[in-house]
Amino acid sequence: MKFLVKNNLASLQTWRYWELLHVLVMRNLKVRYRGSFLGVYWSLLNPLIMTGLYTAIFGATFASYYGNSVLNYLLAAFTGLIVINFFSASTSQALASVVGNGSLLNKISLPVSIFPVSMIAANIFQFVTGVLPLLVIITLINSKSLVNVLALLFPFLALVLVCTGIGFLVSALYVFFRDFPYFYELIIFVMWISSPIFYPSAIVPKSVKPFLGLNPLSPIIESLRQISLSGAPPDLNLIWGALLSGLIILSLGWACFQLWRHQFMDLL
Amino acid sequence: MEVIRLDRVSLWRRTQEEFSYDLKKTLLSILEGKYRKPAKKLVLNEIDLVVERGEKIGIIGANGSGKSTILKIISGILQPTSGTVRVRGQIAPLIELGAGFDGEISVIENIILYGVLLGFSRAEMRNRTQSILEFAELEDYALVPVKALSSGMVARLGFAIATDVQPDILILDEVLSVGDESFKHKCKQRIEKFWDVDATVIVVSHDLGFIKESCKRSIWLDKGQVKFIGDSKVAVEHYLNFTMGI
Numbered sequence: 001m002k003f004l005v006k007n008n009l010a011s012l013q014t015w016r017y018w019e020l021l022h023v024l025v026m027r028n029l030k031v032r033y034r035g036s037f038l039g040v041y042w043s044l045l046n047p048l049i050m051t052g053l054y055t056a057i058f059g060a061t062f063a064s065y066y067g068n069s070v071l072n073y074l075l076a077a078f079t080g081l082i083v084i085n086f087f088s089a090s091t092s093q094a095l096a097s098v099v100g101n102g103s104l105l106n107k108i109s110l111p112v113s114i115f116p117v118s119m120i121a122a123n124i125f126q127f128v129t130g131v132l133p134l135l136v137i138i139t140l141i142n143s144k145s146l147v148n149v150l151a152l153l154f155p156f157l158a159l160v161l162v163c164t165g166i167g168f169l170v171s172a173l174y175v176f177f178r179d180f181p182y183f184y185e186l187i188i189f190v191m192w193i194s195s196p197i198f199y200p201s202a203i204v205p206k207s208v209k210p211f212l213g214l215n216p217l218s219p220i221i222e223s224l225r226q227i228s229l230s231g232a233p234p235d236l237n238l239i240w241g242a243l244l245s246g247l248i249i250l251s252l253g254w255a256c257f258q259l260w261r262h263q264f265m266d267l268l
Numbered sequence: 269m270e271v272i273r274l275d276r277v278s279l280w281r282r283t284q285e286e287f288s289y290d291l292k293k294t295l296l297s298i299l300e301g302k303y304r305k306p307a308k309k310l311v312l313n314e315i316d317l318v319v320e321r322g323e324k325i326g327i328i329g330a331n332g333s334g335k336s337t338i339l340k341i342i343s344g345i346l347q348p349t350s351g352t353v354r355v356r357g358q359i360a361p362l363i364e365l366g367a368g369f370d371g372e373i374s375v376i377e378n379i380i381l382y383g384v385l386l387g388f389s390r391a392e393m394r395n396r397t398q399s400i401l402e403f404a405e406l407e408d409y410a411l412v413p414v415k416a417l418s419s420g421m422v423a424r425l426g427f428a429i430a431t432d433v434q435p436d437i438l439i440l441d442e443v444l445s446v447g448d449e450s451f452k453h454k455c456k457q458r459i460e461k462f463w464d465v466d467a468t469v470i471v472v473s474h475d476l477g478f479i480k481e482s483c484k485r486s487i488w489l490d491k492g493q494v495k496f497i498g499d500s501k502v503a504v505e506h507y508l509n510f511t512m513g514i
Contacts, residue, residue, distance in 0.1 A: 016387065023384045031372045107367040108385050109344035177291035265346055266282040267289075 017111060024118035029125060043130040047085050051078040054198040065200035075138060075229055080197030082131050083221050087163055088188045090123035094167030095174050095184060102268030112261055116167040124160060132156075139228040148227050151234035154243060155224040161246030162216050165253030172260045175267050195221055216245045270356075271437060271468050272319040272342060277351035279312040279337065279492075311337050313492045314351070324469045326483035326500055328476065328507050334492040335472045339439050342470065357436025357468070358387065369422065371415030375406055378414050382429050396432050403458075404428035405451070424451055431458055437468045476504045 054077045059070040066072035097115035139148050174180045195217045204212060212218060223238035297303045312334050319325055327335045340346040341353055343361050368382045379400055383393035401407045404424040473479055479486055479500055486503035488496040496506045
């Protein structure tokens, strides 16, 4: 009997979490796209413009690393950019989410983790409606296989795991250190430069390369490119690598968040 | 049946002056070996409290004596450092109405958002939208973003959402000054309706007359300690004597 009650309580909490997530994500998206007629497609504009810019500047120089094709360079830049864009947008928004809702947390009893999670979820929605269709088309043209299209799910899942983990970590750090966003801007820049987005990883000196391997986004970008651009069937090793990096980051972020959560309320 | 029970509840919080909001400074102080753990202050000291169902309880005391903190402990916003808290039933917090609103989205969307934050379901809130709009007298503003409302209207909306359903436990933290005179009257009526039925009500107020009149039992808090618990008239008398220095 006691077990039943406990079970019931847990499912009630899950249900409440889901309801909260739903309204918070809706609010988020509504506020973001209020009055802009392009709506969700604004989120496509940024990676497209950046891709065009990188291709115009570096395309000709780096084409030799991409089978002498500027188009290949363009696609590689695009797939890298959507990953780093998703990362920087979702984690920066998650960073401010707990502190931003501090006054609310002081008035109503809510699960704190809902705020960073809702930011990530809003970005997932945006990605799925904006960038994903384009990515699916690119994948279909290159691989002519539905398996590759379905396999896109895995690097994206890994990306979501990494972003959620980092989101937990940075939203918690911001509660304690209000100057943290300045440091985080720097960290995002480091992530940006250290993942092979607009340059071929072959130009990086051997002595520096191992450090780039520490970037959790590298295996994700690699797997995404392999699936969408190579035309070969999905490489399971790359997928596992990406998922593993996601799981590690998520567990780390979650552990820190849980450990520090009890001190939040004194500082909000 | 008891609905609220606090057993030897104590709460330590970081003091406001000790906030080290700065990563740069914290890192420097660690490097210099000057880092010390942030100081903590005892905000609630071994509070015991049992509230029976349907009781109306007043909490009085000077500013900073821990009145609002006790409400936060009961609502589950703060976790006690030691001791246990047990609460049975749904709590409606009426602490500074309107904290959960988003100015950018419409009144209707805010009703659903705020309702879900308070613990209701979306479906339930959709059904109740009309009666909430009616009570708040905002039917004509349903699709207007909340930032376009006057502050009185926002307060009315908050009150209407939080009290649309009879809660098991109602928490009032100095909120009876909502809107214009006619709306104040409406609020009072609604709260009096709760008062008559079986709802448990906890009031924090500096209006000692109101506490004496409407609560049977009161708690007098001073520096996080319960100084007196019992009949409201006696509690108010003790509190007044104490502050007058007698």
